[in-house]
Amino acid sequence: MTKTFKYNISEIFYSIQGEGTRVGRPCVFVRFQGCELRCDWCDTPYALEIKQKEQLMNLEEITQEVEKYECKFVMLTGGEPLYHKGVKDLINWFCDNNFEVVIETNGHQSIAEIDKRANFVVDIKCPGSKMEKFNNYENFKHLKKNDEVKFVILNREDFDFAINIIRKYELNNIVDNILFSPVFAVLEPVTLAEWILKEKINVRLQLQIHKFIWHPGKRGV
């Protein structure tokens, strides 16, 4: 890829990491525009469609914008970052320049060829998303212990689906952290907490804390 290659970027912003094991830490978010999936409960609908003209940035423009925040923790999210041709070069650049890099990916794109200095949060789509047929379970072969697998849970069917996947693939032996996140404002956290406790499974209940700190619909946080 050349320096002139342009990436579709929805937004770049500095905020508090709201999810996963790095929750609460200041982080620069690079949100890619465009996703091949259409989860029923998607909370970033503005980042789904590619709009070529307004959102093109080259590697230099993106990295300069990120460096402005003087924070060495960057999350690539979306939309779907791995959907984008050329994203490997950007990931390599951040790793080469001593950034802590986390890639949040929808679980459909392969992570096999991505720089393993980066960490992954790989979604596994449950039936409530209507996207579960797109799950790429081959990705489990490429995960490191400190990567994370995330299930967004809409209802009991989703919970049971997630438990089955964890047991079938022995996910607790693959990663240290399996995240269960209730669909915001639909599944009550207390309900999910009780299901987890009753099932006695080793997962981490997570709430999207940015939606509690700021208004749940606020962008750029």
Ligand code: SF4
């Ligand atoms: S994969 Fe992520 S960005 Fe794409 S539709 Fe689903 S929730 Fe939205």
